Amino acid sequence: MMWFTKKNRVDDVAKRLAHSPDFMCRRMRCRGKIVDVLFLSNLINHDHLQQNVLAFIHEQEDVSIDQLARCLPIGAIRICETEEEMASVIRDGWAVISIEKEKRALAVNIAEKVERSLEKAETESLVLGPKMSFTESIDTNIRILRQNITDEHLVTEKITIGERNKLEVRVVYIQDVADETNVQTVKQRLSELHIDEVIDSSVLAQLLDDHAYTIFPQYLLTELPDRLAYSLMKGRIGIFVDRSPTVIICPTTFFSFFETTEDIYLRWTMSTILRAVRMLGIFASIFLSPLYVAVITYHYEVIPSALLLTIGESRSRVPFPPVIEALFLEFMIELLREAGARLPTKVGQTMGIVGGIVLGQAAVDAGFTSNVLIIIVALSALGSFTAPSYEMGATIRILRFPIILLAALWGLVGIFIGVSLLLIHLLKLTSLGRPYLSPIYPFRLADMKYAFMRLPIKFYSERPKTNRPKNSRRFSWREAMKRKDLDE
Amino acid sequence: MKWLIACMLLLSGCVSPRVLERQGIITTAGFDKKGNLYEVGSVMLSFQTAGSSMSEVIEATNKTSKGARQDLEAQTSHDLGSGQIRVVLYGKELAEKDGIFSLTDTLQRDANIGSLVYLAVAEPSAKQVVKSKKHEDTPDIGTYLYRLIEKNLRSESLLAATLHEFIHSYYDVGKDPVLPCLSLRDDKPIIEKVALFRGDKFVGTVRLDESFYIKMLASEYNTGLKNITVSRDEVAPLLIKKKGKKVNIVMNEIRTKRKITFVSQKPTPHFRVTVKMQTEILEMSEKMKPIMQANIHVLERAIEKQMKKEIEQLLAKLKAYKTDPIGFGQIYDHSVRKLQLTPKQWDKLYQDTQIDVDVNVSILRTGTID
Incomplete structure (x- = not known):
């Protein structure tokens, strides 16, 4: 009868594990008792199993669940009551020790997880500051x-x-x-x-x-x-x-996608300027190509007379309307970027050169696009890559296309319609129920120093109000403003 | 509702595109009058696929300026665009006989044309200036004229040339417009004179060195060069040689402040003009004794005296032309209470106006030799 139960338990667990071929049951006889050790052999550390479990059980005077639970030299153990529980812990890489005539079983954690070693961050790269990045575990x-x-x-x-x-x-x-x-x-x-x-x-x-x-x-x-x-x-x-x-x-918030930790590591003067450069680059990235389309299609009056000839001559070779020309080139740049991202690093670099120099030059020579537009599109692509967040960079690249279309439809008025719609949309957005466009709306003056610039650290004695911190005080403003003399 | 508005926007209200390279861009236009008809010449810039772009002069004759524009359209495969127009020229004859207001008015009404377009009078006719082939390194004559006028406005003696300023002076009671006057020398357009207007009619010209004084009196003047000729007696203490011709002095880096005060209304309007000038000496036609703090005032007084004389001559000339580019009438109008000055009234008063001139020159530096 007892034997029957025993056999039943191993089978039951095996069934719950969908009869995995790596499921193992090591049956031992110690001090007259049958001891089963159940585990999935792909998941566990075998050295650990032999030295700390199997060998240890053999050396015991008294073999019982309680005794093993007290003495086993393994940190994580737990008592399992049901077969279902056993199966689930085995799936996590534990070993289950089951002893005949005992209803409960002991589970010990001898799992060995596969993970890569700690490496430098790939998507967010920093010049200054710690380089370690999170892993998959x-x-x-x-x-x-x-x-x-x-x-x-x-x-x-x-x-x-x-x-x-x-x-x-x-x-x-x-x-x-x-x-x-x-x-x-x-x-x-x-x-x-x-x-x-x-x-x-x-x-x-x-x-x-x-x-x-x-x-x-x-x-x-x-x-x-x-x-x-x-x-x-x-x-x-x-x-x-x-x-x-x-x-x-x-x-x-919208602005937190344009911050990097490097802004904090660099001195405040540099990081304020760098952040401004980044914002400007992103602004240019969205609006340069639409402006080109609008001006060439509708508002030739606003071109400065010194530029008129240069732009006019390079445009005269192009057989397409400006919007087609701009979309074509933007599409080409997107294609290059996507191809570069899909290919292995070494081939990717060649891609960049082939695409950037050869295709660009050939497109101008063949009269597909104008020189001026190549510069504009390259600049705006560059601008979009300055966004520290990969997601925001992609958003900005895509945002250009509808605005180019609006510019082609209604010129500058179209661009302003686009900007207005964009602003309305941004005002309505929330993140976790909190306004997305803070600190501009709702207006929070104290948070401007977090969103747009970097001041000397002593000015950051309060946590940003946008996050609604329970305790906003970081350090004493008064202490920080004190002059420290060397002889003190 | 949202989609309805979107559809309405998408289906209506589209402006017809004006793609840059399809435009025949007019950079300058010249107007003359022959009998009843306007003669219009325009410089059209069209972009070439190969090589450098070219400019072309197209001409038409019609009863109205816009009618002539239609005739021009018939002569080109491009759409004529006046959005980049920089300079508009009026023939001397047209400006003298008919006045140019009706022509400037249509420029002002056209939303495509900015109010910072330069206007100028052309001698002998606008057509000849527009057809000139000499335009230095600029791609077309229009750009050349634009840069010529711009440079002279900024750093030299030209007073005002934009459409905006012309219209403003035209409508202002007690002030008359001035424009640069272009003439041809060896077929190359140059600015030699300044055209004076009464209302919108051309009445005469003054030389550029006279225009210097108009600019000085009408506005604050900074930078620029002025040549002045003083008699030997005036600067005798400084001279080494005792005999010779008159002495020429060139002043540079001129900064002036002028103040026109209205002294009295009766019996005739009486103004006092005070000019304070700071300058440095750049060139002298004759060798002089070292100019020291003690004797610098000799030079200053001599320049002051000569300048006062020249300004008074100029004012007499302006009175003779019955034109008031400096705007004494405006000051009169502002200073006399409960008066609605009309141009007619001022025309009468202007002839009897007494203007005292007081010039105060201080020489800051005499050059780097000392």
């Missing part, structure tokens, strides 16, 4: 975070999502800084997700979006631990997703 990521933030109020709450493919998600924030409502919103949205699986944090970010029908990203994705730490300390919330090297930061 949530345990490593949390470890990196804890090394970055030693604040005792750091909370890392665990939530599991995905109905079929279970996924561990950690909501991290500083308890006495982050806004309660924001934290509640994140947790509620996560727990209300009814979806079979989530592949990556970028997918989760889309699922958490306030507005699905918009071109603008509402959550910041970063792979830089220092950026996450900075955001958390300013009252934002981070979401770690297992198996994903990017972390979601929320809530965000």
Whole structure:
């Protein structure tokens, strides 16, 4: 009868594991008892199994679940009551020790997870500052975070999502800084997700979006631990997703997509100017080509007389209307970028040269486009690459096309219609229920220093109001403004 | 509703495109009158596929200026666009006999044409100036004329030349417009004189060195060069040689401040003009003793005396032409209470107006030799 139960348990677990070929049951006889050790051989560390489990059990005087639970030299153990529970822990790489005549079984964690080593960040590259980036393992990521933030109020709450493919998600924030409502919103949205699986944090970010029908990203994705730490300390919330090297930061504003951590590492004068250059580049990136189309099609009066001949001569060779010319060239640049991104790095570089120089020159010689437009399109492509966030860069590149079309329809008036619609849209957007265009609307003067410039650090004694921090004080403004003399 | 508005916008209200290279861009236009008909000559710039672009002069004759424009359209495959027009010329005869207001008025009404277009009087006729082939390194005669006038306005003695200023002076009671007067030397257009107007009619010209004083009195004057000739007696203490011709002095970096005060209304209008001038000496026609702090005033007084004489001569000339480019009438109008000055009234008063001139020159530097 007993034997029957025993056999039944192993079979039952095997059935629950869909008869995986790597499922193993090591049956031993110790001190007159039959001991089964069940595990998936692909998931575990075999050295660990032999030395700390199998050998250890053999050496024991008394073999029972209670005794093993007390003595096994393994950190993570748990007692399993049902076969279902056993199967699920085995799937995570644990080994289950089952002893005959005992109803309960002991599970020990001897899993060995595959992960790559810590590397430099690829999508967000920095010149100054720490270079380490997050990896695909949530345990490593949390470890990196804890090394970055030693604040005792750091909370890392665990939530599991995905109905079929279970996924561990950690909501991290500083308890006495982050806004309660924001934290509640994140947790509620996560727990209300009814979806079979989530592949990556970028997918989760889309699922958490306030507005699905918009071109603008509402959550910041970063792979830089220092950026996450900075955001958390300013009252934002981070979401770690297992198996994903990017972390979601929320809530965000439009302007947080143009900040990099390098702005903080550089001295304030440089970073203010660099940020202005970036903003200008992005502005030019959206409006240069539409302006060209509008001016050439409708408003030749505004061309300065010194430029009139240059533009006129290069245009006279082109058989297409300006809008077709501009769209053609913009399309070519997008094609180059996309091809470069899909190809391996080495081939990608050749692509850049072939596309940029050969195609560009040939297009002008063949009379497909004008010289002036090549410069404009190249400039605006360059401008869009200065956006520190990859998502925002892509948004800006796409934004150009409707505005070019509007410019072709109604000239400058069309561009202004486009800008107005864009502004209306941006004003309506929210991220985690918080206004997207803050600090411009709602107007928050104190936050301007965070969004548009960088002042000396002593001016940042308050956390940005946009994040609604519970505790906005960072340090004493009065202390910071004191002059420190050398002889003190 | 949203879609309805979108459809309405998309389906209506489209302006016809004016693509740059399809335009025959007019950079300058010249107007003359022959009998009853306007003669119009335009410089049209069209872009060439190969080589440098070319400009072409097209002409037409019609009863109205816009009618002539239609005749011009018949002569080219491009759409004529007047958006880049920079200079409009009026023949001397046309400006003298008919006045140019009706022609400037249509420019002002055309939304394509900016109000910063330069106007000028051409001698002997606008057609000849427009047809000139000599335009230095600029691509066409229109650009040449534009740069010529612009440069002289900025740094030299030209007073005003834009359409806006012309219309403004025309409508202002007690002020008359002036325009540059282009003439041909070896077939090349140059600015030699300034044309004076009464209302919109050309009445005469003054030389550029006289125009210097008009500019000085009508506005603050900065930079520029002025040559002045003083008699030997005036600067005798400074001279080494005792005999010879008159002494020429060239002043540079001139900065002036002028103040015109209205002294009294009766019996005749009486103004006092005070000019304060700071300058440096650039060139002297004769070797002089070193100019020291002690004797610099000799030079200053001599220049002042000569300038006062020249200004008074100029004012007499302006009175003879019955034109008031400096705007004394305007000051009169502003200064006398409860008066609605009419041009007719001012014409009468202007002839009897007494104007005292007071010039105050201070020489800041005498050049880097000392």
